[in-house]
Amino acid sequence: MIFNKLARYGLILLIIIISAVELPFFYHKIVHKPAIGPRFYFSPITKNFMIMKHDKGGMGFYDDHWKSLTRREFEKYLPFQFYRDLSKWGELPDSIDGFAIDASVIHHNSDYYRIMGKDFDFPTIDLYPLFESQSDFAQLQFPGEFFRIKDKIDFITASSNEINQEMSEKFNAALIEAGFTFPAKLIAGLPTTKKPFDEGYFILDSQNDVFHMKKVKGEPSIVKTNIPRDLNIVKIVIQESVQQKIYGFIITANHDLFMISYDHYRLLPVKLEDYNAQKMDLSIAVDPFYVNFSYDDNTRFFSTICDSNYIKINQTSMSLQPLEEKLSEKVKYALFPFSIATYNSFSSMKKFDLKFHSSLSIIGIILSLIIGFMVKIKRREDLKSNWFDFVIISFTGIYGLLGIILIKTDLWK
Amino acid sequence: MLLLASPESIEEENMYRSLFQKEWIKLRWAFLAFLVIGYAALFSIASDLHYGIKMHGAVKYWSNVITYHSNYFSLLKSLPVLGGIAIALLQFVPESINRRYRLFFHLPINEQKILLFMLWVGTGITLVIDGLILIGLYAIATLFFPAEIVTISLLTTLPWFLAGIITYLGVSTLAIEPSWVQKIAIGVTTYFTFDLLLSERNFAQYNDVLVYYLLITLILGIIILYPGHRLRKGSK
Numbered sequence: 328m329i330f331n332k333l334a335r336y337g338l339i340l341l342i343i344i345i346s347a348v349e350l351p352f353f354y355h356k357i358v359h360k361p362a363i364g365p366r367f368y369f370s371p372i373t374k375n376f377m378i379m380k381h382d383k384g385g386m387g388f389y390d391d392h393w394k395s396l397t398r399r400e401f402e403k404y405l406p407f408q409f410y411r412d413l414s415k416w417g418e419l420p421d422s423i424d425g426f427a428i429d430a431s432v433i434h435h436n437s438d439y440y441r442i443m444g445k446d447f448d449f450p451t452i453d454l455y456p457l458f459e460s461q462s463d464f465a466q467l468q469f470p471g472e473f474f475r476i477k478d479k480i481d482f483i484t485a486s487s488n489e490i491n492q493e494m495s496e497k498f499n500a501a502l503i504e505a506g507f508t509f510p511a512k513l514i515a516g517l518p519t520t521k522k523p524f525d526e527g528y529f530i531l532d533s534q535n536d537v538f539h540m541k542k543v544k545g546e547p548s549i550v551k552t553n554i555p556r557d558l559n560i561v562k563i564v565i566q567e568s569v570q571q572k573i574y575g576f577i578i579t580a581n582h583d584l585f586m587i588s589y590d591h592y593r594l595l596p597v598k599l600e601d602y603n604a605q606k607m608d609l610s611i612a613v614d615p616f617y618v619n620f621s622y623d624d625n626t627r628f629f630s631t632i633c634d635s636n637y638i639k640i641n642q643t644s645m646s647l648q649p650l651e652e653k654l655s656e657k658v659k660y661a662l663f664p665f666s667i668a669t670y671n672s673f674s675s676m677k678k679f680d681l682k683f684h685s686s687l688s689i690i691g692i693i694l695s696l697i698i699g700f701m702v703k704i705k706r707r708e709d710l711k712s713n714w715f716d717f718v719i720i721s722f723t724g725i726y727g728l729l730g731i732i733l734i735k736t737d738l739w740k
Numbered sequence: 741m742l743l744l745a746s747p748e749s750i751e752e753e754n755m756y757r758s759l760f761q762k763e764w765i766k767l768r769w770a771f772l773a774f775l776v777i778g779y780a781a782l783f784s785i786a787s788d789l790h791y792g793i794k795m796h797g798a799v800k801y802w803s804n805v806i807t808y809h810s811n812y813f814s815l816l817k818s819l820p821v822l823g824g825i826a827i828a829l830l831q832f833v834p835e836s837i838n839r840r841y842r843l844f845f846h847l848p849i850n851e852q853k854i855l856l857f858m859l860w861v862g863t864g865i866t867l868v869i870d871g872l873i874l875i876g877l878y879a880i881a882t883l884f885f886p887a888e889i890v891t892i893s894l895l896t897t898l899p900w901f902l903a904g905i906i907t908y909l910g911v912s913t914l915a916i917e918p919s920w921v922q923k924i925a926i927g928v929t930t931y932f933t934f935d936l937l938l939s940e941r942n943f944a945q946y947n948d949v950l951v952y953y954l955l956i957t958l959i960l961g962i963i964i965l966y967p968g969h970r971l972r973k974g975s976k
Contacts, residue, residue, distance in 0.1 A: 334965035485798035
């Protein structure tokens with residue numbers, strides 16, 4: 328008898344788990360209105376922030392004093408971002424602060440990088456193509472091999488799926504000669520041919536030294552950088568840029584951001600207030616005058632502006648109404664005592680995160696208990712022998728009620 | 741000291757052997773059919789890989805798999821779920837027609853034990869099919885790719901096979917459940933459970949949560965006792 332009863336409770340538990348995943352999700356899809364955050368720009372004309380933001384009537388354009396502008400007025404203040412429109416209107420200035428500009432100059436002095444929170448737990452396949460950095464051809468070409476670094480470096484020829492011994496030994500010897508200690512903790516590069524040139528890979532060895540590895544005319548080029556060992560690096564993002572000022576970015580376990588400069592790998596720290604690398608998305612927009620570091624966690628939006636020498640000159644932030652304060656969310660908390668999220672916007676991995684809602688849940692639990700009681704009376708069920716059903720509802724609210732209504736009790740003896 | 745088995749335990753053992761034969765007779769064609777379908781899918785995957793690598797080059801193909809997680813074995817994705825449904829229906833629908841299941845009440849072993857034994861046989865057969873398909877995928881992947889890609893490919897299929905077991909257990913339960921309302925409730929719950937395991941966008945996305953789904957599968961492994969009990973009581 329006990330196993331039969333347990334089987335019923337097992338089925339109810341399953342309904343509770345699946346309801347806790349699906350019902351809040353459906354509620355969110357039906358009721359929730361997505362709040363789109365602001366975008367901050369920095370005007371080389373006004374030397375201040377310009378804000379683009381979704382309003383009830385559509386997209387709104389503002390200056391730093393929240394004076395509403397037309398889209399055309401707004402774009403005129405931002406020639407580096409909207410130079411194509413300004414060129415079309417014949418309103419692109421010839422120079423700003425004595426710096427002669429045209430569409431080509433702006434294009435070649437602009438860049439864009441993104442470091443997403445979900446990049447930190449992306450399931451990677453640790454095989455990397457090592458491009459020829461000084462190719463005779465203008466277009467980069469994929470090499471025939473992919474490398475892996477474990478207790479040594481191996482180059483695997485894709486066409487035969489076999490290790491290229493000669494190349495492996497050559498790079499292995501070069502790495503050891505440069506002082507590399509196997510295995511690698513982190514390998515960072517940009518494995519695409521859609522980039523202007525190749526800067527190879529930055530590799531963190533087991534002693535926390537950072538090495539720069541390239542293939543130059545088929546030969547290994549390994550440089551042990553002077554990047555400090557004690558940084559506690561969690562991520563390196565490399566992106567080749569025509570400006571050749573920085574190789575990319577380093578993020579530490581303390582959420583500090585550094586840029587790796589072309590000047591002997593000197594690190595340029597960027598102070599980003601309240602930045603949490605794993606729980607925020609960061610975009611870095613470079614224009615001829617400024618670098619705009621914009622980051623957000625979907626509720627709080629920040630922008631830090633540096634000049635072209637990466638010296639911080641301004642910052643701003645704005646918060647949207649927290650989700651918990653919205654009426655729709657309060658109703659959700661009253662209806663559902665907890666929820667199970669199977670995804671997270673700042674993670675690439677599937678989740679199974681149990682989140683308990685606020686004390687408002689007591690409303691839903693009391694209502695569920697009353698409904699459960701009435702249903703049992705109507706069904707003429709023996710309340711004494713089914714007391715545990717009420718315990719289930721007390722802890723799980725509407726989910727438990729659903730399970731108990733759907734999966735009827737039975738004559739157990 | 742010589743231990744002699746009691747006549748009751750010998751009888752019970754014979755009974756289970758007969759039951760296994762009965763289940764095997766019901767499921768052997770489904771077993772063979774799904775193995776053939778599985779290996780046909782594997783053959784198709786292998787020929788696509790061979791052709792793709794010949795057409796675009798191994799480097800391009802590897803690069804797409806490594807960088808974009810291009811899923812070269814997605815043909816296998818829905819097979820375990822379809823197999824789970826088919827095996828559960830073939831095994832349990834004959835028992836529920838005209839309440840034939842009630843014949844178990846006259847056997848010397850408790851019918852709940854019989855029910856669980858049938859479920860284990862079905863789960864075992866499903867696992868054997870899954871295992872053989874996994875071995876086939878491993879053999880193909882090893883031919884074309886290095887260990888890193890082989891490992892992540894196999895890890896990516898695990899939630900699909902778990903979804904197959906979940907479907908088998910859920911459909912078995914709903915097949916013998918006498919009430920239509922509860923059949924629908926069990927069906928909907930089963931659907932949403934296996935569906936949660938089939939929504940990956942990248943390789944090995946479920947690595948951190950597979951243990952939770954394994955626990956759910958264990959719960960599903962005993963819930964069949966509930967409709968079994970209801971059948972004995974004649975509940976509607």
